[in-house]
Amino acid sequence: MALIVQKYGGSSVADAESIKRVAKRIVDTRRAGHDVVVAVSAMGDTTDELLDLAHQVAPISAPRELDMLLSSGERISMALLAMAIHSMGFEARSFTGSQAGMITDATHGAARIVDVTPIRLREALDEGAIVIVAGFQGFNRDTRDITTLGRGGSDTTAVALAAALEADVCEIYSDVDGIYTADPRVVPQARKLDVVSSEEMLELAANGAKVLYIRAVEYARRHGVMINARSTFSSGQGTFVLSPGMTAPASIARTQESPMEEPIVAGVATDLSQAKITVIGVPDVPGKAAEIFKIVAKSGANVDMIVQNVSAAATGRTDISFTLPKTDASLALRALAAEQVDVGFESLVHDDQIGKLSVVGAGMRTHSGVSATLFEALSTAGVNIEMISTSEIRISVVVRGDDLAGAARVVHTAYGLDGDTEAVVYAGTGR
Ligand code: ADP
Ligand code: ASP
Numbered sequence: 001m002a003l004i005v006q007k008y009g010g011s012s013v014a015d016a017e018s019i020k021r022v023a024k025r026i027v028d029t030r031r032a033g034h035d036v037v038v039a040v041s042a043m044g045d046t047t048d049e050l051l052d053l054a055h056q057v058a059p060i061s062a063p064r065e066l067d068m069l070l071s072s073g074e075r076i077s078m079a080l081l082a083m084a085i086h087s088m089g090f091e092a093r094s095f096t097g098s099q100a101g102m103i104t105d106a107t108h109g110a111a112r113i114v115d116v117t118p119i120r121l122r123e124a125l126d127e128g129a130i131v132i133v134a135g136f137q138g139f140n141r142d143t144r145d146i147t148t149l150g151r152g153g154s155d156t157t158a159v160a161l162a163a164a165l166e167a168d169v170c171e172i173y174s175d176v177d178g179i180y181t182a183d184p185r186v187v188p189q190a191r192k193l194d195v196v197s198s199e200e201m202l203e204l205a206a207n208g209a210k211v212l213y214i215r216a217v218e219y220a221r222r223h224g225v226m227i228n229a230r231s232t233f234s235s236g237q238g239t240f241v242l243s244p245g246m247t248a249p250a251s252i253a254r255t256q257e258s259p260m261e262e263p264i265v266a267g268v269a270t271d272l273s274q275a276k277i278t279v280i281g282v283p284d285v286p287g288k289a290a291e292i293f294k295i296v297a298k299s300g301a302n303v304d305m306i307v308q309n310v311s312a313a314a315t316g317r318t319d320i321s322f323t324l325p326k327t328d329a330s331l332a333l334r335a336l337a338a339e340q341v342d343v344g345f346e347s348l349v350h351d352d353q354i355g356k357l358s359v360v361g362a363g364m365r366t367h368s369g370v371s372a373t374l375f376e377a378l379s380t381a382g383v384n385i386e387m388i389s390t391s392e393i394r395i396s397v398v399v400r401g402d403d404l405a406g407a408a409r410v411v412h413t414a415y416g417l418d419g420d421t422e423a424v425v426y427a428g429t430g431r
C-alpha cells in the first residue's frame with residue numbers, strides 16, 4: 001500500500017461529467033489499496049473568469065481581496081469532487097488550503113509555502129477517508145489572511161503535500177499525456193518524454209512550458225519528491241521528472257529505447273507572455289544601466305533578457321532593450337517615464353508583440369554546435385532574431401510573436417525531435 005498524491009488541473013474538472021470521471025479515477029486508486037490525497041484546481045477557466053470579473057469591477061484590485069476571490073474557485077471544485085466520491089460509496093473529505101495546513105509568507109498573489117502542517121489530513125487518512133485539498137492557496141500566520149501561490153500554483157500544493165506526507169509519488173494530471181519535447185498545441189509533432197531531469201524541466205517551465213509550474217519543480221527537487229506528469233483522459237504512464245538520485249520505475253525503463261547517450265536537446269519551449277521595452281538615447285557613461293534597472297526593479301518588474309547596443313560615436317548615446325512579463329510592463333514604463341529627466345534618456349518604446357523561443361538540454365554543456373543549429377534553422381525559415389541569451393543548458397531567442405509557432409516547428413525538426421505521430425491534446429482551451 002502506498003500513499004499517492006494526485007493533482008487534477010482545471011481542464012480535468014471543467015464540468016460535472018469531468019468531475020465524475022476524476023472521482024472514478026481517484027476511487028480506482030483507493031480500490032487498489034492506496035491512501036489518496038488529492039489537490040484540485042478550479043474548474044476549467046474559472047480563475048481567468050474571476051480575474052476578468054475583478055477587472056470589470058475595479059481596474060486595480062487590493063491584493064488581499066483578489067486572493068479571497070481567486071481562492072474561491074478551488075473551494076467549488078474540492079467540494080463537488082468530494083460529493084462525487086461520496087455518491088460512489090467512498091468517504092472523502094475536502095479541506096481549504098488553510099485547513100490543510102498550507103502556511104505561506106504574506107505575499108498576496110505569489111505566496112511561498114513556508115511550512116505544511118497536515119494534521120487534519122493525517123487524521124482523515126487514518127480514518128480511511130480520501131482527502132481532497134483546494135489547490136493554489138494557503139494562509140499566513142502573521143496577517144491571518146488567505147494567500148494564493150501564483151498562476152499554476154496547484155502543482156505546488158500537490159508537491160508540498162507529497163513532501164509533507166512523505167508520499168511515494170506525486171501524480172500531476174492534465175490534458176496531455178505527459179511532458180513533450182514542445183507544447184503539443186504549438187508543435188503537433190512533439191514527442192512525449194518518458195523521463196526528464198528536474199534540471200531540464202526547471203528551464204522548460206521557466207521559459208513557458210506551463211505543463212508544470214516552476215515552483216512545483218523547484219520544491220520537488222529540493223524535497224526529493226518524484227513527479228509523474230500524466231493525463232486524466234488516458235491510461236498512459238506519463239513522464240517522470242527525476243531529481244538527482246532518483247531512478248525511473250522499472251516499467252518505464254523497459255519501454256525506453258535505451259539510447260547509448262542522452263539526447264543533447266530535451267525540448268523546445270515557447271513563451272508569448274513577455275514584452276520588450278527599449279530605452280532610447282541613454283547617455284553612454286558609467287552608472288546609467290544601474291539607474292535604469294534600479295527604477296525597473298522598484299516598480300516590481302521581473303527583468304529577463306537585456307541587450308545594450310553599441311553607442312553611436314557621434315552622439316555618445318546608446319539604446320538598452322529588456323524583456324519582462326507583459327503584466328509588469330505598464331508599471332515599469334510609468335516608473336521610467338517619471339525619471340526620464342534625471343536619467344537623461346530620449347524616449348521609451350514598448351513592444352508587446354514578441355515571442356521567446358528556448359532550446360533546453362543538459363547535453364549542451366558538453367556538445368558544441370548546438371546554437372549553430374538553432375541559428376541555421378531560423379535563418380532557413382526566414383525568422384529574424386531580435387535578442388539572444390544563454391545559460392549553461394539553454395539558448396533563448398526573441399522573435400516576432402507571429403513567427404514563434406513556425407519557428408518552434410522548424411527548430412524542433414532541426415534538432416531531430418519530431419515524433420512519428422501527432423500529439424494529442426484532450427481538453428482545455430489553452431488559456
Ligand atoms: P492544468 O490546467 O491541468 O494545470 P495546464 O494548462 O497548466 O494544465 O498545462 C497543460 C498544458 O501545458 C497543455 O495543454 C499544453 O498546451 C501545455 N504545454 C506547454 N509546454 C508543454 C510541454 N512541453 N509538454 C506538454 N504540455 C505542454
Ligand atoms: N486555478 C489556478 C490557476 O488557474 C491554479 C492552478 O490551476 O494551478 O492558475
Ligand code: MG
Nearest residue numbers: 009152210211
Ligand atoms: Mg497548470
